Amino acid sequence: MPDILPRRRILLASATALPMLLATAGCRSSDMFAGPDPLAGRPPLAPDVVTLDAVIAAEENLISLYRTALDGSSPATAGRPALVALLTQHEQHLARLRAMLVQPPATAQASPRSSPRPSGPAGAATPGPVTIARLRAAEHASATRLVQRLATVEPALAQLFASIAASDATHVTALGG
Amino acid sequence: MAAITAAAALRAALAAEDAAIFGYGVAGAHLTGSRQDAAEQDWTTHNEARDALTAMIARLGAPPVAAQAFYQLPFRVHDATSAMALAAYLEDGVTRAYLGLVAVSDPRLRTFGALAMQGSAGRAVYWRGRTQAFPGLEASA
Numbered sequence: 001m002p003d004i005l006p007r008r009r010i011l012l013a014s015a016t017a018l019p020m021l022l023a024t025a026g027c028r029s030s031d032m033f034a035g036p037d038p039l040a041g042r043p044p045l046a047p048d049v050v051t052l053d054a055v056i057a058a059e060e061n062l063i064s065l066y067r068t069a070l071d072g073s074s075p076a077t078a079g080r081p082a083l084v085a086l087l088t089q090h091e092q093h094l095a096r097l098r099a100m101l102v103q104p105p106a107t108a109q110a111s112p113r114s115s116p117r118p119s120g121p122a123g124a125a126t127p128g129p130v131t132i133a134r135l136r137a138a139e140h141a142s143a144t145r146l147v148q149r150l151a152t153v154e155p156a157l158a159q160l161f162a163s164i165a166a167s168d169a170t171h172v173t174a175l176g177g
Numbered sequence: 178m179a180a181i182t183a184a185a186a187l188r189a190a191l192a193a194e195d196a197a198i199f200g201y202g203v204a205g206a207h208l209t210g211s212r213q214d215a216a217e218q219d220w221t222t223h224n225e226a227r228d229a230l231t232a233m234i235a236r237l238g239a240p241p242v243a244a245q246a247f248y249q250l251p252f253r254v255h256d257a258t259s260a261m262a263l264a265a266y267l268e269d270g271v272t273r274a275y276l277g278l279v280a281v282s283d284p285r286l287r288t289f290g291a292l293a294m295q296g297s298a299g300r301a302v303y304w305r306g307r308t309q310a311f312p313g314l315e316a317s318a
Contacts, residue, residue, distance in 0.1 A: 170295075
C-alpha cells in the first residue's frame with residue numbers, strides 16, 4: 001500500500017511536468033507537429049521502379065515494331081510464323097515485367113508515368129518500314145541495354161533482365177543475325 | 178532468401194560446365210557432319226569456360242569444384258535426335274547456372290553471367306530448333 005502512493009505521485013508529477021518542460025524549452029506542444037508534412041506531395045519513386053518502368057516501355061516499343069512488321073504494311077513479311085513466335089515471347093516478357101511492378105489502384109490511374117516513353121534506336125516512334133534488319137537491330141539493342149541495367153537493380157530483377165536479354169540475343173540469331 | 182556468394186555461384190557454374198563437357202562427349206558420338214562439328218565446337222567452348230571459371234574461383238581463394246568421373250544423363254542417348262536433345266538440355270543447365278551468377282552483388286560478375294547466358298541460350302536454340310521466352314528461368318523442354 002505505501003508503495004502505490006509514491007508511484008501515483010510520480011505519474012501526477014510527470015503529467016504536470018511535460019508542459020513545464022516544453023515551456024522551458026521554448027516550445028508549445030502544438031509546435032512539435034508544426035514542421036513540414038513529410039508525406040506532402042508524391043514521394044519519389046525507388047530507382048528499381050524507375051528502371052523497371054523504362055524496361056517495360058522499351059518492351060512495348062519492341063512489340064509495336066513486331067506488330068507493324070506483321071500487319072502487312074512492311075517488307076518484313078517473309079517468315080511470318082517465325083515473327084509471330086518472337087512476338088509471342090515479347091508479350092510474355094512484357095507480362096512478366098508488368099507483374100513485377102505493383103501499383104496501388106488509385107495511383108495507377110491518377111498518376112502519370114514517372115518517365116517518358118523512350119523511343120530507343122529502333123523504337124516504334126521512329127517512322128519508316130520495319131524490315132528484318134530493323135527488328136534484328138532492335139533485339140540487339142534491347143539485349144545490350146538490359147545487360148547495362150543489371151548493376152543497379154536488386155537480384156531478382158537482375159535475373160529477369162538477364163533472362164530476357166538472353167532471349168532477345170537468341171532472337172537476333174533467329175532473325176538471321 | 179540468403180544472398181548467394183560469388184564463390185558459390187562460380188562453383189555452381191563450373192559444375193554445370195563440367196557436366197556439359199561430359200554430356201557433349203556422349204552426344205557427339207551420335208552426331209555426324211555439321212552437327213558433329215558443332216558439338217565439337219561447343220565442347221571446346223565449355224572447356225574454355227571451365228578453365229576461366231576455375232581461375233576466377235582460385236582468385237577468390239576458394240577451392241574449385243572437381244569434375245565427376247560420371248554424370249547421370251536425364252535420358253538415354255541412342256541416336257542423333259536424342260543426342261541433340263541432350264545438348265539442348267545441357268545448355269539449359271549451363272544457362273540456369275549462370276543465372277545464379279547474375280544474382281551476386283558484384284556488377285562485373287553479373288555482366289559476365291548475363292553474357293555467358295546469351296552464349297548458352299544461343300547454343301540451346303541451335304540444338305532445340307526454337308527460341309525461349311525466359312532462358313534459365315524455364316524448365317528444360
